[in-house]
Amino acid sequence: MIDAAAAERAEFERPDIPSIAEEAVPRCDHCASEAFTVYASGRDYELRTCRNEWRFVRCADCGLVRLHPRPALTALDTIYPATYYAYEYERIPWVARTAKALLDRRKLGRILRDTGRPVRSYADIGCGTGRYLDAMHAIGVPKAQIYGLELDAATVERLRVAGYQVHCERVETCTQVPDGSLDLATMFHVIEHVESPAAVLGRVARWLAPGGVLALETPNLDSLDARLFHDRWWGGYHIPRHWTLFTPEGLQAMLRAQGLEPFAVRYQTGHSFWMYSLHHRLRYGPRPRPRLARLFDPLRNVLPLAAFTAFDLLRGALGASTSAMLVLARRPAA
Numbered sequence: 001m002i003d004a005a006a007a008e009r010a011e012f013e014r015p016d017i018p019s020i021a022e023e024a025v026p027r028c029d030h031c032a033s034e035a036f037t038v039y040a041s042g043r044d045y046e047l048r049t050c051r052n053e054w055r056f057v058r059c060a061d062c063g064l065v066r067l068h069p070r071p072a073l074t075a076l077d078t079i080y081p082a083t084y085y086a087y088e089y090e091r092i093p094w095v096a097r098t099a100k101a102l103l104d105r106r107k108l109g110r111i112l113r114d115t116g117r118p119v120r121s122y123a124d125i126g127c128g129t130g131r132y133l134d135a136m137h138a139i140g141v142p143k144a145q146i147y148g149l150e151l152d153a154a155t156v157e158r159l160r161v162a163g164y165q166v167h168c169e170r171v172e173t174c175t176q177v178p179d180g181s182l183d184l185a186t187m188f189h190v191i192e193h194v195e196s197p198a199a200v201l202g203r204v205a206r207w208l209a210p211g212g213v214l215a216l217e218t219p220n221l222d223s224l225d226a227r228l229f230h231d232r233w234w235g236g237y238h239i240p241r242h243w244t245l246f247t248p249e250g251l252q253a254m255l256r257a258q259g260l261e262p263f264a265v266r267y268q269t270g271h272s273f274w275m276y277s278l279h280h281r282l283r284y285g286p287r288p289r290p291r292l293a294r295l296f297d298p299l300r301n302v303l304p305l306a307a308f309t310a311f312d313l314l315r316g317a318l319g320a321s322t323s324a325m326l327v328l329a330r331r332p333a334a
């Protein structure tokens with residue numbers, strides 16, 4: 001009989017994998033309740049940046065799920081190594097990159113239709129290498145009205161040289177975007193990483209012009225793969241870099257609390273979460289199968305990635321809720 005927990009611990013207790021400082025998160029970011037139940041636990045199966053075992057807890061009052069404790073801010077450089085793939089988009093296989101570019105264009109086109117007003121000013125929070133900034137400039141938004149926030153200094157410098165209003169700053173402290181100025185703001189897979197989602201949404205709400213729209217994409221706890229891999233392996237946990245996780249209802253409640261009116265929930269493809277869930281389960285679960293697990297590394301294998309993308313596109317078209325949700329909210333006109 002293999003003790004799966006002991007086998008996993010042995011995998012992570014290697015001399016090159018550090019134990020990092022933790023910080024308690026005693027209160028719920030949405031309702032300030034201190035009551036919770038344990039929701040899930042796991043380790044950094046994706047990047048193995050630290051040996052700590054982490055747990056998600058669910059607020060007993062409002063249902064918001066948070067990592068508690070979470071990595072101390074002093075450990076951010078450890079859990080976001082220089083090779084973190086958000087900046088490595090250019091390195092994924094060409095076929096996958098092309099497919100992703102098509103899906104991104106489709107997503108942005110739909111957001112622009114949903115916005116229902118001309119977009120003359122735009123911000124992408126967590127703008128990465130700037131592909132959405134480029135896309136908005138390509139449809140005629142002047143670079144002087146295109147803002148980006150990003151924490152990677154080299155990327156920021158490159159985008160500034162290209163003429164965009166990009167700042168290397170956290171949303172919570174950023175004062176570079178004028179209040180009431182934006183027709184559209186996007187945050188793709190950012191809100192789950194921040195210290196206080198409520199504070200971030202409050203700040204972005206202030207930046208929106210009356211009638212302006214925020215489009216927010218984040219993992220969806222209320223989805224098939226999140227349920228199947230609930231206890232430990234779900235790719236959407238992205239332990240320990242995801243700090244807050246939402247259901248569609250929970251996210252809409254937080255948006256309303258910040259003065260925004262949610263008006264649509266769209267389901268995107270959660271292909272990477274499917275792949276990582278299977279990878280983590282096969283690699284670290286009972287009877288580890290490392291070679292089989294490697295097949296489900298989304299950065300390496302295009303075929304399974306394409307299959308899960310097709311699967312989620314079909315499910316999304318049939319009205320099923322996938323594990324990546326896009327929620328749109330408007331700042332009231334009055």
Ligand SMILES: [Zn+2]
Nearest residue numbers: 028031059062
């Ligand atoms: Zn709560």
